[in-house]
Amino acid sequence: xxxxxxxxxxxxxxxxxxxxxxxxxxxxxxxxxxxxxxxxxxxxxxxxxxxxxxxxxxxxxxxxxxxxxxxxxxxxxxxxxxxxxxxxxxxxxxxxxxxxxxxxxxxxxxxxxxxxxxxxxxxxxxxxxxxxxxxxxxxxxxxxxxxxxxxxxxxxxxxxxxxxxxxxxxxxxxxxxxxxxxxxxxxxxxxxxxxxxxxxxxxxxxxxxxxxxxxxxxxxxxxxxxxxxxxxxxxxxxxxxxxxxxxxxxxxxxxxxxxxxxxxxxxxxxxxxxxxxxxxxxxxxxxxxxxxxxxxxxx
Amino acid sequence: xxxxxxxxxxxxxxxxxxxxxxxxxxxxxxxxxxxxxxxxxxxxxxxxxxxxxxxxxxxxxxxxxxxxxxxxxxxxxxxxxxxxxxxxxxxxxxxxxxxxxxxxxxxxxxxxxxxxxxxxxxxxxxxxxxxxxxxxxxxxxxxxxxxxxxxxxxxxxxxxxxxxxxxxxxxxxxxxxxxxxxxxxxxxxxxxxxxxxxxxxxxxxxxxxxxxxxxxxxxxxxxxxxxxxxxxxxxxxxxxxxxxxxxxxxxxxxxxxxxxxxxxxxxxxxxxxxxxxxxxxxxxxxxxxxxxxxxxxxx
Numbered sequence: 071x072x073x074x075x076x077x078x079x080x081x082x083x084x085x086x087x088x089x090x091x092x093x094x095x096x097x098x099x100x101x102x103x104x105x106x107x108x109x110x111x112x113x114x115x116x117x118x119x120x121x122x123x124x125x126x127x128x129x130x131x132x133x134x135x136x137x138x139x140x141x142x143x144x145x146x147x148x149x150x151x152x153x154x155x156x157x158x159x160x161x162x163x164x165x166x167x168x169x170x171x172x173x174x175x176x177x178x179x180x181x182x183x184x185x186x187x188x189x190x191x192x193x194x195x196x197x198x199x200x201x202x203x204x205x206x207x208x209x210x211x212x213x214x215x216x217x218x219x220x221x222x223x224x225x226x227x228x229x230x231x232x233x234x235x236x237x238x239x240x241x242x243x244x245x246x247x248x249x250x251x252x253x254x255x256x257x258x259x260x261x262x263x264x265x266x267x268x269x270x271x272x273x274x275x276x277x278x279x280x281x282x283x284x285x286x287x288x289x290x291x292x293x294x295x296x297x298x299x300x301x302x303x304x305x306x307x308x309x310x311x312x313x314x315x316x317x318x319x320x321x322x323x324x325x326x327x328x329x330x331x332x333x334x335x336x337x338x339x340x341x342x343x344x345x346x347x348x349x350x351x352x353x354x355x356x357x358x359x360x361x362x363x364x365x366x367x368x369x
Numbered sequence: 370x371x372x373x374x375x376x377x378x379x380x381x382x383x384x385x386x387x388x389x390x391x392x393x394x395x396x397x398x399x400x401x402x403x404x405x406x407x408x409x410x411x412x413x414x415x416x417x418x419x420x421x422x423x424x425x426x427x428x429x430x431x432x433x434x435x436x437x438x439x440x441x442x443x444x445x446x447x448x449x450x451x452x453x454x455x456x457x458x459x460x461x462x463x464x465x466x467x468x469x470x471x472x473x474x475x476x477x478x479x480x481x482x483x484x485x486x487x488x489x490x491x492x493x494x495x496x497x498x499x500x501x502x503x504x505x506x507x508x509x510x511x512x513x514x515x516x517x518x519x520x521x522x523x524x525x526x527x528x529x530x531x532x533x534x535x536x537x538x539x540x541x542x543x544x545x546x547x548x549x550x551x552x553x554x555x556x557x558x559x560x561x562x563x564x565x566x567x568x569x570x571x572x573x574x575x576x577x578x579x580x581x582x583x584x585x586x587x588x589x590x591x592x593x594x595x596x597x598x599x600x601x602x603x604x605x606x607x608x609x610x611x612x613x614x615x616x617x618x619x620x621x622x623x624x625x626x627x628x629x630x631x632x633x634x635x636x637x638x639x640x641x642x643x644x645x646x647x648x649x650x651x652x653x654x655x656x657x658x659x660x661x662x663x664x665x666x667x668x
Contacts, residue, residue: 096481097481097487099480102473103475103478104478106474107500107552107553108496110546110548110549111496111499111508112496114508114512115511117518121518128517169409172405173405173406173409173410176402176403176405180398190656191410192413194649194653195413195417198416198420198645198646198648198649199612199626200610200626201629202629205420206417206419207416209419209423209434210415212434214435246412249412278394303502307505324504327506328506331510332616347507348503351504352502
């Protein structure tokens with residue numbers, strides 16, 4: 071637009087920008103990305119649900135029969151794997167919080183000039199492949215690997231102790247892999263807290279513990295919510311740690327879904343399992359969000 | 370990791386019984402919290418150190434699990450394993466293309482959500498949040514059902530999408546999936562940047578006669594560029610490291626993580642450690658250099 075532009079409005083110009091912008095602009099901006107998500111996120115979810123109520127095989131094709139057989143199989147045969155997912159994922163989330171909170175707190179409030187360096191160290195694991203890190207844990211936790219040899223030399227563990235293949239190894243792997251996902255949101259929330267609020271609590275005769283419990287923790291809730299969600303959800307669906315560090319006894323629901331889809335070609339049951347997992351997570355997340363009173367965080 | 374946390378957790382408890390309260394907090398602040406943070410960061414870095422050390426291992430047999438002595442053989446022949454060069458090329462190409470695609474789509478959505486008022490904002494926010502709250506295994510498996518279905522008679526996309534595009538699985542389906550899961554992360558990152566943006570700068574530009582496009586390229590874009598860049602880097606790193614979703618939609622095409630996973634069943638070549646170390650050191654170098662440059666620019 072190089073021609074003589076219309077005389078510009080003087081004074082408060084707040085709404086004028088928006089007035090000049092065509093009403094269609096936001097929709098044009100949204101359209102390509104939203105379309106992508108509709109076609110490659112929403113539509114597949116619908117397709118997965120339809121697959122879960124179909125019968126048939128990969129070779130002969132699937133026919134929509136609205137059969138609930140896959141759900142019956144999923145809910146009756148795979149209890150132990152669902153249980154493993156819940157226990158391993160839950161324990162790992164709790165551990166990442168117990169380890170992550172003091173770390174995030176220290177970096178946010180005591181980091182000083184080391185703040186950026188410490189944060190960099192926290193995200194450093196992201197610079198290597200998740201698979202390779204998990205393989206490194208296997209090297210570390212092998213029966214004659216460095217960790218067990220060391221603990222045996224200290225007589226903390228008996229000579230025949232073994233970690234690889236046990237739930238402990240799987241939980242350790244999950245905790246390791248998702249720890250930065252807990253630390254970062256906690257740090258962001260804690261970093262935002264104005265220290266003068268805590269000082270004010272102290273001035274008003276709150277004990278240090280009281281100020282921590284009644285000022286710091288409530289203000290950190292958005293971070294706690296984000297951190298636990300970012301850890302728990304991928305942990306529930308993880309199967310790589312269970313394959314690399316576990317044994318057939320430590321299978322999680324992800325292992326079943328993966329093998330049914332990619333090895334056995336049993337799509338209906340695999341789709342039903344995925345769908346149940348997704349539904350359970352959505353229900354759990356909404357209950358959790360309501361319990362913490364942080365619904366606005368999702369926006 | 371419980372073993373790691375115990376000695377530190379003991380400190381405040383023991384101190385509590387002997388010292389007056391103020392000293393406890395001093396101990397926690399000055400010794401326990403920093404000490405714990407360093408231990409936790411050590412925990413995060415251990416597998417990376419192992420990866421780098423074992424890239425110099427003169428291992429015997431097929432598996433690079435046990436230390437046998439120092440050699441540079443791995444670093445002299447970093448890509449010397451069947452399938453590895455192709456896998457790296459595919460990974461890089463997918464990462465670049467999906468970063469460009471998702472950054473454009475996601476930035477548009479981020480702009481629309483922060484700059485305009487329109488109906489359905491809540492639904493759009495929800496649609497952006499959902500992929501981040503969905504376990505990768507669910508997204509991967511639902512995409513698989515859609516892609517396979519498009520190849521079957523009577524499938525949902527059968528007839529709409531030309532045959533051979535979505536099924537058999539391969540490069541295109543991996544790219545589609547990576548753009549899909551990256552969009553949400555780009556939107557969130559860009560939104561965070563635009564939120565702290567002084568809109569009066571745009572209004573000033575328009576008041577001075579700039580049209581909308583000029584305002585966007587001369588004022589808006591330079592201001593949000595750091596956010597767009599951060600989003601792009603995040604998308605790149607998510608894409609290049611993705612294993613779970615890719616494993617469902619890759620068919621016979623190998624990305625680096627898929628290649629690693631397929632190889633480690635029968636062997637653990639030192640090249641895995643070498644490439645992993647290269648990526649890690651390269652990323653550290655890039656981040657380090659950009660930090661130094663920024664520090665200089667700020668001076």
